[in-house]
Amino acid sequence: MIEVSNLHKHYGPIRAVNGISFSIDRGEIVGFLGPNGAGKSTTMKMLTSYIAPTRGSVRVAGFDVTTDSMNVRRRVGYLPEDTPLYKSMAVIDFLKFVAAVREVPARRVTERLRRVAEVCGVFDVLGQTIGTLSKGYRQRVGLAQALIHDPDILILDEPTTGLDPNQIIEIRNVIKALGEEKTLILSTHILPEVEATCDRVIIIDRGMVVGDGSQADLAKARKAQSGFMVTLAGKGSDAEMRSALEKLDEVKSVAKAASEGHTFIVTPARGEDPRLELMRLCVDKEWTIQELTGHMASLEDIFRELTQRGGLAPGAEDEDDEGDNKSEDDGEDEDDENDDGDEGDKKSDDDGEDEDDKNDEGDEGDKKSDDEDDEDDEDDEDDEGDKKSDDDKKSDSGDEEKK
């Protein structure tokens, strides 16, 4: 349905998109995931033939976006970033306008209008001027205009930005329902959104695809990072416990997780299961295991891994760095956005040359956090069960303790 090959877009010296290739089959719901400025929106603009690629080709529904753009536009429903709408128009007039321009036959307009108004829940506001609507309703109107001509392909650029948690869930449900019959691409930098709605994830960073596959595929790649979070009780200091854990053969690394209690993140050596040894150790030392959890890497972990290291290959771990960052993380990890900020900091520890880029990202994250605090709080709750990477565990356990 959509084939992108070696797509480039350069804005002067800036390479916004730098050799992206992927193909999407009919009926897939694909999450397009990446940090701010990764090239998501630029790619979507090229998919919808708003801008032309510098190099490479995009075929949508069999038509080339540069040479056959009218045919592409007829088959695509598009919700641009920030949901631009004609604010002075009434919702119904706007939708009628879009229907006419989108070539919906006159006799079907009423029927389509009724249908999209139902699906997107804008029935109650049809008579209102768009400028007077709340952000959530505007988003729905944006979705409605993308659907009015019943397109095969839907491209939604950050469809849930700025919505409150209830609205997010509603929009997600709409998206899920639509995904049953349509090919759907949605971009986002909010991970749980993808987890909640998409079959497949394409992760891009700095204009390149750094990961592509189903959530399970990607998680498999990250399985090496799967770890345990263990909370011990008994005599002994943190340092003592940590060094004892580190001495176990099956354990690759240990990090302290939360500020209170003896909670550690234990990463096993590849293919090993340290749980038995851990038990024995605890029996020897007369410690009790109060909690022991383990789970598959969440999308978030994959995302962080990929966007920080720039590849799917599970590279060497930098537990030390993460350990160092622990103290920063502890206090402030109430929401994901702060994580983004920390990512920037951590990155600068990892390698000096990208310091600026990454710190910028951190800043952006912080700026956005006003809008998104709500969603992220909610997201944290969703995810508490399946966080895995060191940092997330830290943050989660931090949260739990606070609660």
Place this chain on the structure above:
Amino acid sequence: MYKTWTLYKRELGEYFNSPIAYIAIVLFLALAGFWGLSKIFNVEPPRADMRPLFELMPMFLVVFAPALCMRLLAEEKSSGTMELLITMPVGDWQVVFTKFLAAFSVLVLMVLCTLPIAFTMAKMGDLDWGVVVGSYAGLLLMGACYISIGLMASSWFKSQVLAFIVAAAICFVFWLLGWEEVTKLMPQKAAVISRQIFGLDYHYRNFAKGIIDFRDIIYYSSIAACCLILTGQSVQSRKWR
């Protein structure tokens, strides 16, 4: 065709669903009425002659046409609706053309609102309708040029204020370069070129005399067409920038 009509209707709606069109028309009439009529009635001996008004209106248009146009593309760009519009199955040229047409329609309405003055004058004295019709034709053609200049400027900027200032400046320069008082100061050849090429006002003189010359019509049409082509290019430039 139906799509063009829909786009045109929407653009026109933007003018009339907001105060823009009403304020522009009322202001234009107030200025034309007050300024123009005070000149008309101060002629000694009193004559039924609308020429003083027709000499003023081109100057008003220098400001009014850019004001009508400034939002056309600048607003779409700054609010992001450009992306919405252009990713629908419409051509860039269709967008430019319908916007031009909508703004021009408002201008036509605005200018024609001064017609009652002509009817009143005709009642009171012996009005030369040839001059009136010619002047209106010239005024509208000149207006079309100003509108296309305004639209072009609007396509260059995201800020409506900038679009307005630049458009008004260009219109003013065009008007100035064809103005007798200015061309008089130039060397002979330069004056001819200046009048012929830039002289929106110079070409208007013929119309104001009641002469509708094909060459003048061609002149105005080509200026408008040039500006519209440049506008289209500017809209398309998003692709390769």
